[in-house]
Amino acid sequence: MKKVAALFGALLFVSSVDAGSTSSKETVIQEEETFAIPAKPEIVEKGQIGEILSRIEKAGFKIKALKMVRLTKEQAAEFYREHKNKPFFDSLCTYMSKGRVVVAILSGPDAIKRYRTLEGATDPKKAAKGTLRGDFGTDREANAVHGSDSPESAKREIRFFFSEFETLANAGQKHSAPQKNFAR
Ligand code: RTP
Ligand code: MG
DSSP: OOHHHHHHHHHHHHHHHHOOSSOOOOOOEEEEEEEEEEHHHHHHHTOOOOHHHHHHHHOOOEEEEEEEEBBBBBHHHTTTGTTTTTHHHHHHHHTTSSEEEEEEEEETTHHHHHHHHOOSSTTTTTTTTTSHHHOHHHHHSOOEEEEOOOOHHHHHHHHHHHOOOHHHTTTTTTOOOOOSBOOO
């Protein structure tokens, strides 16, 4: 019991260093979750899901939840609503609903920023080799993968696709029903 208390104390100390100290050079990088679409429709069609998931795991991300769904055009429009006034919006919604996609929750230190780096630039032609878009993307629209761009987006996008039960956030307890029904 004493050992447990000592360990807890040590953890609190690490947290307090993170919380406020300006004198200490020690920085504790926050563990966070991000939402990802590791396979947009053309990746599922080409059979490259496994290769991309393997890259994600090798880059140090933990896959916390994973499933395959088929969006309706209306669901794609709701998901990408921030782009509704962009000239590419209708085409984007048609593309994202033309086949199944793989959706996932990833976790790791600084996961949102690090996963965006792993993705590469939006346009695969401008994305560096070794990034997911650089290696698997086709064009500016069919660019292989998606990742949340902020903690607020990650929260919204995780909840858009996953129920509490599927996130395992409440393992062993009563769970809520999935919020949405997606076709398979
Ligand atoms: P994402 O949201 O999918 O992770 O991509 P992103 O942040 O890098 O790019 P964003 O500007 O949010 O665009 C969302 C998705 O729309 C498609 N797109 N098409 N035709 C075009 O000019 C164009 N621009 C963007 C891509 O599928 C992009 O991922
Ligand atoms: Mg975006």
